[in-house]
Amino acid sequence: MGAGLLIVALALALAACSGGTDRQGREAGAAAPGEAAAMTIYKKQCLSCHAADLSGRVGPSLQEIGSKMSEQQLIDTIQDGAKGMPAFKKVLRADEIETLAQWLSTHTQAEGDDQ
Numbered sequence: 401m402g403a404g405l406l407i408v409a410l411a412l413a414l415a416a417c418s419g420g421t422d423r424q425g426r427e428a429g430a431a432a433p434g435e436a437a438a439m440t441i442y443k444k445q446c447l448s449c450h451a452a453d454l455s456g457r458v459g460p461s462l463q464e465i466g467s468k469m470s471e472q473q474l475i476d477t478i479q480d481g482a483k484g485m486p487a488f489k490k491v492l493r494a495d496e497i498e499t500l501a502q503w504l505s506t507h508t509q510a511e512g513d514d515q
């Protein structure tokens with residue numbers, strides 16, 4: 401009789417533990433630490449021209465940009481802009497641009513397949 405209760409109590413305790421903290425650490429490279437930050441910036445500054453899923457709108461698709469440009473090239477493009485794309489060096493901080501570039505560079509052909 402007591403054992404059943406104990407198990408329920410244990411299960412509850414375990415559930416509370418695993419759901420309690422929002423900083424569970426990174427799960428095996430699935431989500432890079434800067435990813436959430438990068439996506440927030442992207443949504444604010446880039447989405448209007450490159451679309452929510454990176455498939456492109458006014459600007460080109462960025463879904464496979466990691467196969468095309470290095471992180472440094474991405475940083476340069478974001479800083480200085482391009483034809484039809486504004487420069488962001490006065491809009492974003494250097495570390496924000498770097499976070500974005502890092503995140504974008506993870507979008508390679510293998511990963512960026514359409515879902």
Ligand code: HEC
Pocket residue numbers: 442445446447448449450458459460461462465468474477478482483484485486488500
């Ligand atoms: C006003 C629209 C606009 C906004 C906002 C914008 N872009 Fe662009 N972006 C463009 C256009 C247009 C191009 C194509 C430039 C060219 O042809 O040289 C481009 C090109 C790029 C490229 C190079 C793509 C390639 O294949 O060569 C990258 C990387 C990029 N944008 C990233 C970003 C990021 C990151 C942001 C947000 C910080 C952003 N863009 C915001 C319009 C925009």
